[in-house]
Amino acid sequence: xxxxxxxxxxxxxxxxxxxxxxxxxxxxxxxxxxxxxxxxxxxxxxxxxxxxxxxxxxxxxxxxxxxxxxxxxxxxxxxxxxxxxxxxxxxxxxxxxxxxxxxxxxxxxxxxxxxxxxxxxxxxxxxxxxxxxxxxxxxxxxxxxxxxxxxxxxxxxxxxxxxxxxxxxxxxxxxxxxxxxxxxxxxxxxxxxxxxxxxxxxxxxxxxxxxxxxxxxxxxxxxxxxxxxxxxxxxxxxxxxxxxxxxxxxxxxxxxxxxxxxxxxxxxxxxxxxxxxxxxxxxxxxxxxxxxxxxxxxxxxxxxxxxxxxxxxxxxxxxxxxxxxxxxxxxxxxxxxxxxxxxxxxxxxxxxxxxxxxxxxxxxxxxxxxxxxxxxxxxxxxxxxxxxxxxxxxxxxxxxxxxxxxxxxxxxxxxxxxxxxxxxxxxxxxxxxxxxxxxxxxxxxxxxxxxxxxxxxxxxxxxxxxxxxxxxxxxxxxxxxxxxxxxxxxxxxxxxxxxxxxxxxxxxxxxxxxxxxxxxxxxxxxxxxxxxxxxxxxxxxxxxxxxxxxxxxxxxxxxxxxxxxxxxxxxxxxxxxxxxxxxxxxxxxxxxxxxxxxxxxxxxxxxxxxxxxxxxxx
Amino acid sequence: xxxxxxxxxxxxxxxxxxxxxxxxxxxxxxxxxxxxxxxxxxxxxxxxxxxxxxxxxxxxxxxxxxxxxxxxxxxxxxxxxxxxxxxxxxxxxxxxxxxxxxxxxxxxxxxxxxxxxxxxxxxxxxxxxxxxxxxxxxxxxxxxxxxxxxx
Numbered sequence: 001x002x003x004x005x006x007x008x009x010x011x012x013x014x015x016x017x018x019x020x021x022x023x024x025x026x027x028x029x030x031x032x033x034x035x036x037x038x039x040x041x042x043x044x045x046x047x048x049x050x051x052x053x054x055x056x057x058x059x060x061x062x063x064x065x066x067x068x069x070x071x072x073x074x075x076x077x078x079x080x081x082x083x084x085x086x087x088x089x090x091x092x093x094x095x096x097x098x099x100x101x102x103x104x105x106x107x108x109x110x111x112x113x114x115x116x117x118x119x120x121x122x123x124x125x126x127x128x129x130x131x132x133x134x135x136x137x138x139x140x141x142x143x144x145x146x147x148x149x150x151x152x153x154x155x156x157x158x159x160x161x162x163x164x165x166x167x168x169x170x171x172x173x174x175x176x177x178x179x180x181x182x183x184x185x186x187x188x189x190x191x192x193x194x195x196x197x198x199x200x201x202x203x204x205x206x207x208x209x210x211x212x213x214x215x216x217x218x219x220x221x222x223x224x225x226x227x228x229x230x231x232x233x234x235x236x237x238x239x240x241x242x243x244x245x246x247x248x249x250x251x252x253x254x255x256x257x258x259x260x261x262x263x264x265x266x267x268x269x270x271x272x273x274x275x276x277x278x279x280x281x282x283x284x285x286x287x288x289x290x291x292x293x294x295x296x297x298x299x300x301x302x303x304x305x306x307x308x309x310x311x312x313x314x315x316x317x318x319x320x321x322x323x324x325x326x327x328x329x330x331x332x333x334x335x336x337x338x339x340x341x342x343x344x345x346x347x348x349x350x351x352x353x354x355x356x357x358x359x360x361x362x363x364x365x366x367x368x369x370x371x372x373x374x375x376x377x378x379x380x381x382x383x384x385x386x387x388x389x390x391x392x393x394x395x396x397x398x399x400x401x402x403x404x405x406x407x408x409x410x411x412x413x414x415x416x417x418x419x420x421x422x423x424x425x426x427x428x429x430x431x432x433x434x435x436x437x438x439x440x441x442x443x444x445x446x447x448x449x450x451x452x453x454x455x456x457x458x459x460x461x462x463x464x465x466x467x468x469x470x471x472x473x474x475x476x477x478x479x480x481x482x483x484x485x486x487x488x489x490x491x492x493x494x495x496x497x498x499x500x501x502x503x504x505x506x507x508x509x510x511x512x513x514x515x516x517x518x519x520x521x522x523x524x525x526x527x528x529x530x531x532x533x534x535x536x537x538x539x540x541x542x543x544x545x546x547x548x549x550x551x552x553x554x555x556x557x558x559x560x561x562x563x564x565x566x567x568x569x570x571x572x573x574x575x576x577x578x579x580x581x582x583x584x585x586x587x588x589x590x591x592x593x594x595x596x597x598x599x600x601x602x603x604x605x606x607x608x609x610x611x612x613x614x615x616x617x618x
Numbered sequence: 619x620x621x622x623x624x625x626x627x628x629x630x631x632x633x634x635x636x637x638x639x640x641x642x643x644x645x646x647x648x649x650x651x652x653x654x655x656x657x658x659x660x661x662x663x664x665x666x667x668x669x670x671x672x673x674x675x676x677x678x679x680x681x682x683x684x685x686x687x688x689x690x691x692x693x694x695x696x697x698x699x700x701x702x703x704x705x706x707x708x709x710x711x712x713x714x715x716x717x718x719x720x721x722x723x724x725x726x727x728x729x730x731x732x733x734x735x736x737x738x739x740x741x742x743x744x745x746x747x748x749x750x751x752x753x754x755x756x757x758x759x760x761x762x763x764x765x766x767x768x769x
Contacts, residue, residue, distance in 0.1 A: 015738045018751030052738025055751075199694030202735035237639065237678055238734055240747045278635055278676035281732055295634035297675040354737060356696055362738040394695075428737070430696060444695045452732065454675075 007061040013048030021056035047210015049123030052363040064104040118326040122210035133213040141332035154225040160336035162348030167321030179308035188228035194235035198397030200428030203352040204322035208242035212249035218325030231272040281452035286319040300500035343369035347413035357431035374408040388433040396425025399505030401512025421512040437534035438517040443471040445509035460503030477537040479525035528599035540600040547592035554584035647683035685727040694733040700740040
């Protein structure tokens with residue numbers, strides 16, 4: 001490889017790829033080739049750089065200049081300005097509040113509060129090149145562990161670091177290892193849980209795609225600690241790129257002698273392979289995942305026995321999440337003290353969060369544990385889009401809960417979040433502005449859980465469906481007094497009685513929104529009103545007669561012909577027929593049509609009449 | 619006709635999921651036929667009901683023929699907040715199909731799926747193995763028009 005004057009790093013994480021980064025790379029190559037510059041510039045495909053919202057993004061070294069939202073049309077100009085004339089191309093650079101261009105990546109506010117441990121190479125190296133990982137210190141930790149530490153020492157170090165499972169439960173990693181290492185069985189397994197399924201979480205995908213060797217190295221450290229000689233990466237089939245990259249990493253490691261017999265000249269031998277899912281959320285639960293690898297339906301089973309005792313094919317097995325494993329190489333390289341110096345009393349190190357929703361900078365961020373929600377949303381995330389008001393933040397996906405304005409200064413750690421009714425989960429953070437209806441959001445999460453319930457135990461299969469029926473009743477304007485109490489009763493029962501962690505946490509989105517937004521539920525039930533006008537049965541459109549000019553455009557555009565009138569009498573909407581599509585409001589040239597966040601009295605009385613009629617019939 | 623695929627795998631139960639993926643992917647209509655299930659059943663010496671149990675448990679398998687392009691729109695809360703409902707309406711309109719249906723020309727099948735993990739660019743969909751993010755109604759028309767040209 002010859003030295004080149006410029007390194008151009010193009011983010012090829014799934015987010016940027018979905019925004020077209022691969023096509024841009026091709027075009028840059030073509031343009032450079034046409035200008036005879038290809039031999040001077042290194043074009044490198046990297047994993048996720050983080051700020052997905054700005055995708056496709058790229059960084060040009062040696063200066064470290066960050067370009068955002070690069071489109072095919074920008075390529076010629078970019079090459080001309082930066083690669084030929086040698087000056088940063090301002091139009092594609094981020095701007096600060098005073099509209100001045102921010103030149104380098106490290107000056108971007110999005111990155112300033114971040115501390116990258118698991119993500120340290122992600123977006124910086126070519127994930128398909130083993131040499132690049134090694135150049136960043138890769139496999140040094142494994143070498144040190146294998147040649148200077150006993151498995152027991154390794155467990156002690158992991159324990160001292162305070163690392164806890166990053167996949168959801170937050171179980172201490174070293175404790176899991178200890179349980180498995182105690183078993184005398186000579187066949188043990190390590191599984192990397194890459195069945196990331198929580199809506200709003202994509203750190204595992206990004207790590208597997210952006211730095212696969214790191215996850216593999218982490219798995220080998222874990223395997224050595226418990227004396228396992230075989231590992232499985234279980235990755236969901238929806239992540240084809242992650243599957244391809246980890247397979248490639250395994251192949252490369254085998255070729256380099258980093259995987260196989262007597263690694264680094266030690267007695268430790270290890271082999272790894274990739275297994276894929278086929279579309280089932282519940283397979284993220286460790287016992288369900290094990291069944292899936294065995295070729296069965298992915299049903300969870302009751303614990304104990306724990307997998308560390310009886311796991312894959314009845315053998316002691318440790319199941320660690322992708323991000324947990326990705327932390328290990330750095331912990332073993334820099335030491336337990338270094339890692340545990342970050343974070344809070346009980347939650348050490350850093351955590352990767354997928355910041356999404358109505359926040360300005362969406363993307364993947366890694367911050368020290370204990371950071372406040374305010375710092376995460378306003379400083380890293382840049383605040384709420386369109387400068388609307390912050391309403392709530394959902395943490396932990398369908399197992400987690402919603403927190404409010406009051407909780408913005410809560411430190412993000414396992415215990416504090418749990419205490420407030422949310423949870424760390426896998427690190428999905430969905431920020432919501434004031435246009436969101438919390439009842440609808442909770443219903444939506446519940447729908448997800450009902451859909452994904454595996455059906456093995458009845459509290460989850462039947463109980464969640466009962467809760468959903470009530471939620472549907474409430475959002476369609478048929479809620480009755482007592483519904484909230486019934487939701488709480490059902491939710492608490494499901495939490496206590498479900499078989500696996502997914503059922504035990506599925507009522508959380510509903511319970512936490514009742515806890516913090518009870519007034520919204522009451523509004524929906526008693527006043528038949530949805531203040532955000534999201535629930536269509538609890539709002540209606542009206543035409544202001546004083547403003548209407550009688551142009552009839554709304555009537556002509558109405559898909560169900562429920563608007564009638566004349567130039568003289570003006571126009572009126574027949575409420576029972578209206579489907580609330582909002583077309584009339586959009587097309588009205590004089591803005592005479594507005595949304596009223598309440599069920600129309602005519603509809604309300606009609607509903608009441610029907611309900612009474614039904615009661616009489618019964 | 620399935621022997622070529624089957625012979626790549628050891629006849630053990632744990633290979634079932636991968637064999638099913640492989641057969642389904644190699645079928646131009648992306649599904650698992652009765653004959654395929656029978657062949658797998660013979661090869662792995664597993665009863666067909668076990669195989670159907672597995673097929674129906676996982677959402678990516680289909681026992682009915684599907685289109686050349688399988689559109690899988692993410693229906694997770696995240697994409698919903700970002701407007702996936704309108705995208706769904708648009709796709710239904712453009713293709714004139716409901717969820718789970720295939721267009722008459724056998725080109726497109728519309729499915730919904732759980733989170734695809736591209737939430738920073740919601741709403742998102744996958745068409746076979748390719749991701750499309752930051753979807754808008756206009757983009758849907760563009761994408762589908764382009765895919766139609768692949769004929």
